[in-house]
Amino acid sequence: xxxxxxxxxxxxxxxxxxxxxxxxxxxxxAEGENIIPSVVNPTKNIVGRVAKxxxxxxxxxxxxxxxxxxGRKFDxxxxxxxxxxxxxxxxxxxxxxxxVEVEGHEYTPQEIxxxxxxxxxxDAESYLGEKVTDAVITVPAYFDDAQRQATKQAGxxxxxxVQRIINEPTAxxxxxxxxxxxxxxxxVYDLGGGTFDISVxxxxxGVFEVKATNGDTHLGGDDFDQVILDxxxxxxxxxxxxxxxxxxxALQRLRDAAEKAKIELSSSMxxxxxxxxxxxxxxxxxxxxMKLSRAKLEEMVKPLIDKSFEAxxxxxxDAKTDSKDIDEVxxxxxxxxxxxVQKAVSDFFGKxxxxxxxxxxxxxxxxxxxxxxxxxxxxxxxxxxxxxxxLGIETLxxxxxxxxxxxxxxxxSKSEVFSTAADxxxxxxxxxxxxxxxxxxxxxxxxxxxxxxxxxxxRGVPQVEVAFDIDANGILNVSAKDKATSKEQKITITGxxxxxxxxxxxxxxxxxxxxxxxxxxxxxxxxxxxxxxLVYSTERTLKDAGDKVSAEIRTDVEQKxxxxxxxxxxxxxxxxxxxxxxxxxxxxxxxxxxxKDQGTAGQxxxxxxxxxxxxxxxxVEGEVxxxxxxxxxxxxxxxxFSLCKAIKEIKVYLLKSVEILxxxxxxxxxxxxxx
Amino acid sequence: MSKKKNKELEQLQNRVNDLEAQLKxxxxxxxxxxxxxxxxxxxxxxxxxxxLVKRLLPVLDHLEQALSGISEQEKQSGWVKGVELAVKExxxxxxxxxxxxxxxxxxxDPSFHEAVDxxxxxxxxxxxxxxxxxxxxxxxxxxxxxxxxRKTESVKEDSTNG
Numbered sequence: 097x098x099x100x101x102x103x104x105x106x107x108x109x110x111x112x113x114x115x116x117x118x119x120x121x122x123x124x125x126a127e128g129e130n131i132i133p134s135v136v137n138p139t140k141n142i143v144g145r146v147a148k149x150x151x152x153x154x155x156x157x158x159x160x161x162x163x164x165x166x167g168r169k170f171d172x173x174x175x176x177x178x179x180x181x182x183x184x185x186x187x188x189x190x191x192x193x194x195x196v197e198v199e200g201h202e203y204t205p206q207e208i209x210x211x212x213x214x215x216x217x218x219d220a221e222s223y224l225g226e227k228v229t230d231a232v233i234t235v236p237a238y239f240d241d242a243q244r245q246a247t248k249q250a251g252x253x254x255x256x257x258v259q260r261i262i263n264e265p266t267a268x269x270x271x272x273x274x275x276x277x278x279x280x281x282x283x284v285y286d287l288g289g290g291t292f293d294i295s296v297x298x299x300x301x302g303v304f305e306v307k308a309t310n311g312d313t314h315l316g317g318d319d320f321d322q323v324i325l326d327x328x329x330x331x332x333x334x335x336x337x338x339x340x341x342x343x344x345x346a347l348q349r350l351r352d353a354a355e356k357a358k359i360e361l362s363s364s365m366x367x368x369x370x371x372x373x374x375x376x377x378x379x380x381x382x383x384x385x386m387k388l389s390r391a392k393l394e395e396m397v398k399p400l401i402d403k404s405f406e407a408x409x410x411x412x413x414d415a416k417t418d419s420k421d422i423d424e425v426x427x428x429x430x431x432x433x434x435x436x437v438q439k440a441v442s443d444f445f446g447k448x449x450x451x452x453x454x455x456x457x458x459x460x461x462x463x464x465x466x467x468x469x470x471x472x473x474x475x476x477x478x479x480x481x482x483x484x485x486x487l488g489i490e491t492l493x494x495x496x497x498x499x500x501x502x503x504x505x506x507x508x509s510k511s512e513v514f515s516t517a518a519d520x521x522x523x524x525x526x527x528x529x530x531x532x533x534x535x536x537x538x539x540x541x542x543x544x545x546x547x548x549x550x551x552x553x554x555r556g557v558p559q560v561e562v563a564f565d566i567d568a569n570g571i572l573n574v575s576a577k578d579k580a581t582s583k584e585q586k587i588t589i590t591g592x593x594x595x596x597x598x599x600x601x602x603x604x605x606x607x608x609x610x611x612x613x614x615x616x617x618x619x620x621x622x623x624x625x626x627x628x629x630l631v632y633s634t635e636r637t638l639k640d641a642g643d644k645v646s647a648e649i650r651t652d653v654e655q656k657x658x659x660x661x662x663x664x665x666x667x668x669x670x671x672x673x674x675x676x677x678x679x680x681x682x683x684x685x686x687x688x689x690x691x692k693d694q695g696t697a698g699q700x701x702x703x704x705x706x707x708x709x710x711x712x713x714x715x716v717e718g719e720v721x722x723x724x725x726x727x728x729x730x731x732x733x734x735x736x737f738s739l740c741k742a743i744k745e746i747k748v749y750l751l752k753s754v755e756i757l758x759x760x761x762x763x764x765x766x767x768x769x770x771x
Numbered sequence: 772m773s774k775k776k777n778k779e780l781e782q783l784q785n786r787v788n789d790l791e792a793q794l795k796x797x798x799x800x801x802x803x804x805x806x807x808x809x810x811x812x813x814x815x816x817x818x819x820x821x822x823l824v825k826r827l828l829p830v831l832d833h834l835e836q837a838l839s840g841i842s843e844q845e846k847q848s849g850w851v852k853g854v855e856l857a858v859k860e861x862x863x864x865x866x867x868x869x870x871x872x873x874x875x876x877x878x879x880d881p882s883f884h885e886a887v888d889x890x891x892x893x894x895x896x897x898x899x900x901x902x903x904x905x906x907x908x909x910x911x912x913x914x915x916x917x918x919x920x921r922k923t924e925s926v927k928e929d930s931t932n933g
Contacts, residue, residue: 117797128821128910142881150881153889153919344888345901345916372833381840472792 100230100259100471101220102463104267105209105247107163108289108316110134111460112216114224115468120271120461122454123223125215131456132219135160136211138203143215155183157198161290164313165194165205166250167243174313206246210253217254231256232467234459237263237295237309259470265295266304267462268428272450275302280423283412285441285449287404288429290316294408296415296422308415310407315400317358317431323396324354324388328369332384338375340384346375353384361390362433394436401440408444425449430456483508484600487564487572490527490536492517493621499564502532502604506570511563513579515556523548524560526576528589532607534614540603547576547585555632620669627676631660634683645686653682821912824870828905828913831865834858835903873904875915885914892920 102120104111109131113122122130127145135147136159142150151158164178170188179186187202189195195202213231220228235247244261251258265284269275274282277299286293293311297304328350329340340346353369360367371384412419427449431437441449453461483506488498491514499510516524525546531539550558559579566572575586607614634657638650645653660675667675838855845851873883879895883904892898897917904915 117801146881149885149914150879152886153879153881153895153921348887373836381836 098227098229098471099224100232100464100467101216101228102267102460102465102467103213103216103231103233104264104457104460104463105163105212105233105235105250106134106288106459107161107291108134109456110212110216111457112220113457113460113464114220115464115471118468120464120468122457122460123220125219126222130454132212132216133160134163134209134212136162136208137198138208138211139199139201141211143211156185159184159196159198159203159208162196162205162208165196166209167205167240167246168194170194204246206250206253209247209250213251213254213256217256229255229257230259230467230471232260232262232463232470233258234262234264234267234463236293236311237265237306238293238311239263260466262463262466263295263304263306264293264428264459265297265306265309265426267459267466268426269297269299269304269424269462270465271453271458271462272424272426274424274426274450275299275304277424281307281415281417281421282424282426283408283422283445284426284428285404285408285432286311286428287431287437288316289431290314290318292316292404292407292429294404294411296411296417307417308411310411310414312403312407315403316429317355319400320358320397320431320434321351321354323400324358324393325350327388327396328354328384328386331386332374336382338377338382340375343375349374350384357388358393358434361388361393362435365390390435397434397436401437405440405444419445422447426458427451428455428458483566483570485530485603486532487542487566488529488539489514489562489574490529492625494536495618495621496529496531496534496536496539499562500566506566509563509565511561514560514562516550516553516558516560517555519554520552521555521558522550522552524550524576526562526574526585526587528572528574528587531603533610534618538606538610538614542572542589543574543587545574545576545585545587547578547583549581549583550578551580554636556629623669623673623676624664627660627664627672630676630679630683631657631664634679637683637686641686649682649685653679653686656682820868821907821910824865824868824905824907825912827865831858831861832902834861869908870912871906873906873911873915875900875904875917879917879919881914883911883914884917884919886919887916888918889921890918891922894920894922896920 099114101112101114101123110133111122111131113120115121124130125132125144129145132144133148135151136143137147137150137154137157138159139157140150140154147158148160151160161178161182164182165175165186168175169192170186171192172194175186175194185197186194187197189202189204193204195204196208197203213233217228217231231251233247233251235244239247248258248261264286265282268284268286269282274280280299282297282299282304284293284295284297286295291311291313292315293309295309296307298307299305325347333339340350349371353371357367357369366387366389369384369386369388373381374384375382412422422445425441425445425447427438427441432441432449432451432455438449438451483500483502483504486498486502487500488496491497497512499512500508514524523546525544527536527544528542529536529539530542533539547560550560561577561579563575563577564572565574570590572589573586574589575584577584634653638645638653656675656679660672660679663672663675834854835858838851838858841851875884875897877897879886879897884897885904887901890898896919898920899918900915901918902913902916904911905913
């Protein structure tokens, strides 16, 4: 069955969404926007953003806000009011219905809306790669039968089977899944670009019933912009003595800047408004530069917000209910992003409103969900769970190494290869952890087990594959397998996802609170681990190199190794780091010396240029890369630690070891802690 | 007894059908998504890049505007030259990112131009560019802001453009 799209056919903007993999997804337009301006030039067949761009040139042919006329008679008082300010011609058509006239042609509001729907259909088809034939379209709760019928007709003209017309507030409630909650009363506060709607819904038996609705058909974001614009123009006039309102182009830039400032002030406390070259007089160009604080903005728009609550109060009165009897509040419309609006709403109703979904898209999202239900796509069984917290294991130094991050959809599996932390380590312990903290001890241990019988080998050599697998029921299987012997151990943990919401929240909050210190501790341990493996590998190198290294260098390196060992026992992290760096540098000297030795012994083509040890890491790496290019065979990572067969190999190893030290230390930091 | 069995069987059958349908749908959705991701990724990344470039455009406008107003005498200044070079460099980098200017010297076309005002003049002709328009990799990221000609304000729209 084809997909049923959900369409929010709005007064100012429209939006379309579809269910995909059981989740609603907003479809972007051909212009790359999630919303489409509800603007049409019917004679030129231009719709959306492009139609908006030519509005100034063709004011009488550019139809916007046509939703205000949908299904209304010409002598409807609302139509009379709108006729006053809409620049295009509105006249009486068949059955005395309101129609628009463009270039001598009459268009019904249905036909205009159909053009918007056609564009939406085409954009959705190009996104989905399949025909779109069915849709759910939303209408305001106060729409009467004629208006709903007209909306349905618009869909039919556009070639869509309108499966259902649903109310905008109902769609918003659906988007937040409020239909699954127990019977209750919901208020939907919808402050859009040009209109304000408040609805009170009653949910019973999974069906929403509109108890009352109210609003203001001429209150919205544009009014807020206008207030800011007036203020900016006024301030500019005070400062420069020039009235920007007379200049159409300056006015447009001022309007854009006002809207930008409004949006910025939703996330910051102060917005810097700057419009360079806004105008000019005899003395040269003039720039507008001022600051607007959130407090000032809130003071200016307070009357507008208050106005919306007059409607809210009458709506509650009509619904014969009280603000404290409202169980859930939902915010819709771009203006509800403003903190002052959110605060006013939560103060009025005494509870936090739902606001997680993009308020410009929430209605289309709800319509898509309704479409999914009608198409049989949305069923509870399909809902896949997620892991509420990160799952991982404990590694060297008590660090938590994550395997499955939180919010991963299950079923899922993940495996990673770890190694040992000491020479001839016979067993590893797997400690399965759940939580968001960086250190193992701060997380919850879900279970632990031991994999033994690992054949004797230097540290870092054995390969232990740890695999996590969570099935659809949240049952976690953890296995550890020694790749050399294929010996395996496993554990099954049930209820790894069965945490209460509070528990998850608590753990997540704790992790956030400790994020900084955890990170620092983890870094410290990583430095220790790196230093530790450096000591190990340098000692090995010295041993393997035998008398190929001069006594002088040997003593020097040995001394530095001992210093680092001391630092590891008692020193500060800073100390360890410095000593490790010094050692790494000296360790290169072994390589250089060996290299030189080799050079004089026979090879002539590559005389070392490293009499003095390179000072910086970059230099070292550069040198190694060059070396690698000259030698055709690669360096075996786990080089034979007994005596190397050829001096050449030792040489390569020593030079290369500097490079791999870093790689190895990364790997070793993940080494499973010794039992 | 057998009736009960039959009913159970039927229920199970229905459940299998249901689940199978859901599974197919899920797999299909996933495949489609994968396809879209692979074809759409470059498009997506260019959208992301476009956002940044879009926000840089006003800076370019204002720099160019600042340079356009300087006197002949000021032009000799090394400082002005430096700014000129910087603007040139900025332009080059944006061009490398796929930015090119939209031509705005013929007839008004709302696919590329945004009308900010109308003035008396040749019908539907662009009289003045108040803000340069740009394409990014062939897609309009900002239409050119233009003043469009109109014989007289009340004249009826001609039908030469479609």
